[in-house]
Amino acid sequence: MKNTTISDDCAVDIRAVRKAYGAGESAFVALDNATVSVRENEFFTLLGPSGCGKTTLLRMIAGFDYPTSGEILLNGSDITSLPPFQRPVNTVFQNYALFPHMTVAENVAFGLEALGKPRTEVKARVAEMLRLVQLEHLAGRRTNQMSGGQQQRVALARALAPQPKVLLLDEPLSALDYKLRKEMQSELKRLQYETGITFIFVTHDQEEALTMSDRIAVMSAGRILQIGTPREIYNRPADRFVASFIGETNFLTGALHGVANGKAKITLKSGQSVVVNAASDAPASGDVTFIVRPEHASVVEGSGDLRGIVEKVVYFGTDTHLHLRLSGGEAFTVRQQNGSVSGSAVEAGQAVAVAIAEGAAQVVRA
């Protein structure tokens, strides 16, 4: 097994997939016009709040359910209506779904046996998989006598054993406690690196998505709002929802005058103006919303970009949050890293100037 770098080859191509439950007036659209290309050997994450359609999309890639319209391609061939047992795609279920009447080794062997692999190959592969997830010593154990973390590893070994083209993981870590979750996060990254299999990972935990993924698709209410690397998603959110769902954000509104070279000038209520990143499809003028991450703003001597009064200073150990009221009346938070032990010089009631880091202000769809 080797790790190859992510190529431009498309592993899974989801084209305009729509899923409606029920029919007619009462139909519920769980997935609306979802279009995503997951690349070969990528750790791809579907991120969104509960009920946004993540599982629905995963089920259709696995073949447990079929789209109302649209198509799903695997390595270029249409698998939209294939039954699950004909798709080289395996799933790690949220509740693990391990076979309770089989041992760990029998669970891991199941897919290979169903494929009719010769016995010696099955045995060797099961041993290899158990080594990969560090469970060799539990091969003969029944799965219902194991801890959550161990069951998780069995589920991973079982799904990886037949060497699927794509591994689907539906919130696999949500049932684990914090420490074990951290451990399994790096374990999953290692497994993906060592097996070179494309992972499609589902989570509602934005931090998990940011730390683990090569790319993320942010979903809300059955729609895919943005697809990008963790940095792009965090620093260049295209949408108000994306910006607020991932990390903390200041939202400001102002009048935009013309976009040039992806930059625009926005005038706030207070009359001050800020240079922002704006996509070329942003409205050329009128009121727009833009964001500034609290850590991209700092209190400075001199004039700065914004002015305001400090209302509250909250100490967080690694950093300090300054809650400001801008001169235009908007609330605004600045996060200062506590680089020294002497503490913040800024106090509540003080009037301050705020500078925004170069390129940090970003226009979002409202």
Add this chain to the structure above:
Amino acid sequence: MRKGFSVRHQPGFTAIAIACFALLYLPVVTLVVYAFNSAPSVAAWGGFSLHWFEVALTNSDVIDASVRSFQIATVAATLATVFATMAALATTRTRRYRGQTFIYAFINQPLMVPEIVTAVALLIIVAQLKAVTGYSGLGYLIAAHTAFCIPFAYLPIRARLENMDLSLERAAADLYAKPLYTFRRVTLPLLWPGILGAFMLAFVLSLDDVVITEFVKSGGQDTLPTYMLGQIRRGITPEMNAISTAFLLLSVVIVTLFFVVSRKCT
């Protein structure tokens, strides 16, 4: 401090409980005790003896009827369990189809039809079939027993299927198992306790049946219960007690066996 409501602390609870237990078990205990009576009476005690068990065991009519009962129960319970399993799969493991609810009701309908009605209906049709086909073997009894056992076998199997985690079968399909392979390796092994329970229930029901058997049987086709019924009409001796006691013991063994096995399976 006031304790929460407990039925055990209500006045008369102990008395009612004792009365219920007496009603349930006193007749059975009396029956068992007099099976060991040395005197030929079911009311006057004449000392301990295994005499009536000996009489029963050397009575070829009793042996014949017992063997017949077992043959019918074994075949009928097996068939009923197979049909019930298929019916349970068809009502829980398929996409919803038109008429599913109707089929469910249809399968369970025999539970509501009074047994005597079924018996009379069977009597008429079996008489006609006998006349037309000339066949008068055990087949009619087996068919009748299979039919009335199906709904009883269906219920525990269906309950087990409904409680089974569907994601297990989904996981099997995800791991390249075709439907039949999934059934063999996942559904059936997990369903096994339900199937076993269904078989035991059907077996005991068939063994125990009087009404339908009495109406359907041809001459010389007595099962143990109908033989006993016939004997009792002519007057009762402790031989009946001995047979009943053996029968009771068998039932207890079967039910216990079922509990042990189903415990092991889960």
